[in-house]
Amino acid sequence: MMKQIPGGVFPTMITPYTKDDKIDYDAVLQLLSWYYGKGVRAIFAICQSSEIFYLTFEERLSLLKFIMQNKPADMTVVASGHVSEDFETMRKEAVAFIETGIDGYVFIANRFAKAEESDDVLTERMLAAADALPEIPLGVYECPYPYKRVLSPAVMKALSENGKFQFLKDTCCDLSLIKKKLDAVNGGNLKIFNANSATLLPSLQMGCAGFSGVMANFHPELYVKLCEIYRTDPEKAALLQAMIGTLSMAECQCYPVNAKYYLSLEGLDINIDSRSRSKADFGPSRRAEIEEMRELTLAFEASIL
Numbered sequence: 001m002m003k004q005i006p007g008g009v010f011p012t013m014i015t016p017y018t019k020d021d022k023i024d025y026d027a028v029l030q031l032l033s034w035y036y037g038k039g040v041r042a043i044f045a046i047c048q049s050s051e052i053f054y055l056t057f058e059e060r061l062s063l064l065k066f067i068m069q070n071k072p073a074d075m076t077v078v079a080s081g082h083v084s085e086d087f088e089t090m091r092k093e094a095v096a097f098i099e100t101g102i103d104g105y106v107f108i109a110n111r112f113a114k115a116e117e118s119d120d121v122l123t124e125r126m127l128a129a130a131d132a133l134p135e136i137p138l139g140v141y142e143c144p145y146p147y148k149r150v151l152s153p154a155v156m157k158a159l160s161e162n163g164k165f166q167f168l169k170d171t172c173c174d175l176s177l178i179k180k181k182l183d184a185v186n187g188g189n190l191k192i193f194n195a196n197s198a199t200l201l202p203s204l205q206m207g208c209a210g211f212s213g214v215m216a217n218f219h220p221e222l223y224v225k226l227c228e229i230y231r232t233d234p235e236k237a238a239l240l241q242a243m244i245g246t247l248s249m250a251e252c253q254c255y256p257v258n259a260k261y262y263l264s265l266e267g268l269d270i271n272i273d274s275r276s277r278s279k280a281d282f283g284p285s286r287r288a289e290i291e292e293m294r295e296l297t298l299a300f301e302a303s304i305l
Contacts (some may be wrong), residue, residue, distance in 0.1 A: 001244045005075055005104050005137050005166040008209050009223045010042045010045035011035055011216035012049035012169075015063065016270045023063055027270040029070055034073045034268060036174045039224040043071075044106065044169065044212050046081035048143050049256055053083055054275035055296040061096055068100045078104035078139055078167055085111055087125070092268055098134055104167055106139035107151035112278065116200045118248045122149065130164050139167025143193075150177070153184035160188035171195045175202055182207045197248030201241035204230045215248050219297045227304055236304065243300055247293055258290050264292050 013035075016027035035043060046052055046064050055063070061079045071077060080104045082090045090111065098105050106131065113122040130138055140159065142150050150158075150172045161163040167190045170178060173196040181192060192207035194200050200211055204227065211223045222244050230237040252257055257279050260272040273278050 001136060001176075002164070003103055003191070004215060005078065005139070005191060007191060007193075008042055008227055009040055009210055009216055010044040010076075010078065010212035011040060011283060012047045012195075012212060012214055013043050013045045013067075013071075014217055014259055015050045016260065017273045017275070019271065019273070021273070021275070023059060023272070027268060028063070028066060030268045031066065031070055031263070032265065033073075033148040034263065035220060036075060038219075038221040039076060040220050042076035042078070044078050044080075044141075045066075045102075046079040046107070047141060047169075048145060049214055049217065050051065050081075051274065052255070053145065060160050061093075061100075061282040064097055064100050064102070068102065072260055075237065076103045078102060078137075079110055079140075080106040080141055080230040081261070082108060082111060082211070087129070087200050089184055091129065094129075094133055099137055104137040104139050105133065105170070106141050106167060108141050108143045110143055110145075110147055110210065110247065113149065115147050115149070119152050119155050121157050126159065127162055130162060136164075138164045139164040139169065140165065141169040142171040145266060151181070153177075156181045156190065156211055160190040165190045166225040168192045169195055170208075170238055173199060175199050175206070178203050178208065179206055192227075195278045197251070200244065201226065201230055201237055202209075203230060214251050214255055214259065215244065217256070218250065218262045219244075219279065219292070221301070222297070239304055241302060243304075247297070250290065250293060254286055257282045260284065262290050262294060 007178040018024045084090050112125040170192050193210045194203040194208050194210035195213035196216050226240045257272050257274050263270050
């Protein structure tokens with residue numbers, strides 16, 4: 001029987017680097033421990049936050065192998081990592097990632113169809129890819145780069161009916177569309193994980209399964225708590241939502257450099273270098289904003305949670 005992907009919080013795992021631009025595996029180990037200590041029991045590895053478009057295939061595979069060998073035993077790992085548009089290359093790389101023992105493999109929607117190609121083309125290619133892979137839970141990520149391919153309710157319905165798809169990292173940031181997607185998969189195994197902090201609480205109330213977004217690299221404990229209490233403590237959930245929604249403006253600041261800086265404030269031995277974003281963009285005022293965000297997070301946790 002196929003595994004089931006659980007609901008909850010799936011941080012989009014970042015990639016730390018050494019000063020000579022190699023993957024910093026010591027920092028990866030610290031990061032896995034930090035997530036777990038914050039209550040996270042699942043991660044989305046080898047994704048855009050991991051800077052997959054700036055990693056070689058060998059780096060992506062080596063990083064995923066290390067994560068699988070060193071993660072806490074009860075931590076669920078879904079992973080992506082395919083950047084090619086060539087079907088056979090995509091299939092071979094996917095098989096290599098699946099063989100590491102991950103719990104689910106996640107397709108990147110924009111790798112299957114160009115912006116001008118129809119949803120029918122997208123669906124046909126994703127279903128063909130699903131048939132070409134080993135039996136494993138599958139997911140889809142509406143990755144914003146190089147263009148954002150948001151899944152329509154019709155595509156969602158087709159994927160849900162396939163039976164293998166269990167995970168959608170939704171980046172549409174539109175509650176009305178999320179509701180239509182939820183209606184399209186009603187009764188199936190395909191769960192929707194909202195990536196947008198500002199709409200998280202109402203999306204959970206509609207039926208989303210959890211959160212999978214970049215802000216879980218700053219204060220995942222707030223997201224874990226919201227997913228735990230949104231049904232039982234609506235007053236506290238509303239305060240949590242106001243907090244995470246406001247702080248999520250940092251997503252537009254200098255990510256992932258700012259997330260690495262936040263993690264360093266948390267005590268991780270991690271430097272802020274990135275291949276996708278220059279740390280030169282992360283000036284003193286932006287550093288101060290992240291420092292103040294952390295102080296506000298700590299004060300909020302002490303007084304509210």
